[in-house]
Amino acid sequence: MNMPDLCIAKDRKKTNISFIENKEEYKPLFKGKKYFLRTYGCQMNVHDSEEIKYYLESLGYMAVDKLEEADIVVLNTCAIRENAKDKVYGYLGRCKHLKKIKKDLIICLCGCLMQEPHEVEELAKNHKYIDIIIGTHNLNELPELIIQKNKEQIINVYSNSDKVFENVKYNRDSKISAWINITYGCDKFCTYCIVPYTRGRERSRKKENIIEEVKRLKEEGYKEVTLLGQNVNAYGQDLNLGYDFATLLEEVAQTGISRIRFVTSHPWNFTDEMINVIAKYDNIMPYIHLPIQSGSDAILKKMNRRYTIAEYKKLFNKIKKKVPNVAITTDIIVGFPNETDEDFQATLDIVKYCKFDNAYTFIYSPRVGTVAAKMQDDISMATKQKRLKILNDLVNSYSLESNQKLLGKTVEVLVSEVSEKNKNKVCGYTDTMKLVNIDGKEDLIGQIVQVEITDAKSFSLDGIVKNKVSL
Numbered sequence: 196m197n198m199p200d201l202c203i204a205k206d207r208k209k210t211n212i213s214f215i216e217n218k219e220e221y222k223p224l225f226k227g228k229k230y231f232l233r234t235y236g237c238q239m240n241v242h243d244s245e246e247i248k249y250y251l252e253s254l255g256y257m258a259v260d261k262l263e264e265a266d267i268v269v270l271n272t273c274a275i276r277e278n279a280k281d282k283v284y285g286y287l288g289r290c291k292h293l294k295k296i297k298k299d300l301i302i303c304l305c306g307c308l309m310q311e312p313h314e315v316e317e318l319a320k321n322h323k324y325i326d327i328i329i330g331t332h333n334l335n336e337l338p339e340l341i342i343q344k345n346k347e348q349i350i351n352v353y354s355n356s357d358k359v360f361e362n363v364k365y366n367r368d369s370k371i372s373a374w375i376n377i378t379y380g381c382d383k384f385c386t387y388c389i390v391p392y393t394r395g396r397e398r399s400r401k402k403e404n405i406i407e408e409v410k411r412l413k414e415e416g417y418k419e420v421t422l423l424g425q426n427v428n429a430y431g432q433d434l435n436l437g438y439d440f441a442t443l444l445e446e447v448a449q450t451g452i453s454r455i456r457f458v459t460s461h462p463w464n465f466t467d468e469m470i471n472v473i474a475k476y477d478n479i480m481p482y483i484h485l486p487i488q489s490g491s492d493a494i495l496k497k498m499n500r501r502y503t504i505a506e507y508k509k510l511f512n513k514i515k516k517k518v519p520n521v522a523i524t525t526d527i528i529v530g531f532p533n534e535t536d537e538d539f540q541a542t543l544d545i546v547k548y549c550k551f552d553n554a555y556t557f558i559y560s561p562r563v564g565t566v567a568a569k570m571q572d573d574i575s576m577a578t579k580q581k582r583l584k585i586l587n588d589l590v591n592s593y594s595l596e597s598n599q600k601l602l603g604k605t606v607e608v609l610v611s612e613v614s615e616k617n618k619n620k621v622c623g624y625t626d627t628m629k630l631v632n633i634d635g636k637e638d639l640i641g642q643i644v645q646v647e648i649t650d651a652k653s654f655s656l657d658g659i660v661k662n663k664v665s666l
């Protein structure tokens with residue numbers, strides 16, 4: 196899928212000024228102005244939004260959480276399923292309405308949906324009120340575009356990139372947990388998935404830069420880092436520098452930061468060395484997100500997932516055996532083209548076998564440009580919805596079962612914030628990534644505490660503090 200010329204910024208006047216060095220110069224232009232940023236999609240987008248916040252706040256914009264108050268709206272979009280796209284278009288309606296009243300409002304769209312040529316063409320043709328369209332490969336050009344903005348719609352999307360960004364600045368959402376990109380893009384080309392097209396080739400950051408970032412975050416007081424990649428196991432393969440994900444993970448562990456997480460692990464190239472490192476270090480959390488997608492070998496083959504169910508089971512059992520108390524979660528797609536009752540039954544069977552701590556389940560959504568989108572499909576939406584319901588009931592019963600096992604036990608929780616539902620409670624995650632609501636006040640935030648579990652539901656636990664582990 197190549198980007199047509201339309202999508203590539205042409206004749207754009209470069210300011211020729213390094214934004215980073217001259218940001219003070221621009222502040223008077225945007226002083227007192229407000230931005231509203233909305234993020235769709237996965238952790239990659241959440242982290243990209245922290246970069247966007249850095250650019251906007253460096254220009255002088257202040258964050259607001261009401262759309263109506265904004266001078267600039269930025270929608271960081273996702274393209275993974277049709278409903279992700281629908282949400283963006285739904286919200287765009289509100290932005291368009293606001294612009295009718297507020298003529299100077301700048302509307303900016305970025306993120307994965309902007310890497311799809313047909314979407315950008317549609318926006319350029321029928322949504323002229325959008326001011327700036329920028330892709331995932333050149334977010335660093337956003338401040339320039341805002342500075343240059345005049346009446347014309349600016350479309351500035353690069354079709355692909357082999358660039359690896361280092362020294363990116365972020366205004367992070369949390370002072371406790373930080374996201375760290377270790378790889379960009381994806382080369383796996385699962386036949387249903389749009390990500391290789393929207394995020395480009397798989398490319399790794401250099402190990403020393405990642406370690407340096409972890410050390411800096413630790414010095415700043417961060418308790419947790421999550422290493423991000425569409426497939427973290429592929430880390431380093433494109434560099435040919437003699438190191439891989441196991442090497443990286445071990446060095447991150449040796450920095451001594453309290454908690455290390457990573458997402459996502461593809462079952463295909465999960466090596467014994469990686470499992471050994473995870474098992475060896477206490478600060479590597481015993482939690483692995485290991486998407487299975489389907490329980491049927493025939494469907495896995497059509498998905499180009501590169502493993503069989505027998506291989507998945509072998510890996511699953513090896514991890515369970517070697518990593519004490521490990522929690523394993525997964526992703527499952529139902530209703531892949533021509534998924535038979537037998538295929539679906541095989542998915543239920545593998546869920547019963549693995550008893551996942553949690554599973555994210557989706558109805559297959561065809562994405563333009565992918566291989567699967569061209570496959571004939573004779574399964575009705577009603578059947579797909581019925582299958583999803585059956586699967587969800589099963590998955591939830593195992594989530595509840597795994598949570599109930601913790602009743603009366605004491606677990607370590609990194610407290611991250613005040614509970615959304617109850618202001619007299621705080622919440623955080625166990626080492627195995629289970630959400631716990633705890634009776635307590637804000638002073639616990641940022642601390643790792645021992646918590647006794649008093650109640651267990653499918654999606655969360657309740658607990659009381661026994662004592663603090665670290666300050």
Ligand code: SAH
Binds near residue numbers: 387425459528558
């Ligand atoms: N890189 C990760 C997942 C990225 S997308 C991995 O390979 O595991 C997150 C999840 O969205 C996928 O695991 C898959 O279950 C789901 N997904 C991706 N494309 C989809 C599509 N076209 N329809 C439905 N679900 C999809």
Ligand code: SF4
Binds near residue numbers: 381382391425
């Ligand atoms: Fe998509 Fe597959 Fe890559 Fe995951 S590994 S991002 S599902 S192509």
Ligand code: F3S
Binds near residue numbers: 393
């Ligand atoms: Fe969506 Fe892009 Fe992530 S498509 S799931 S935001 S990589």
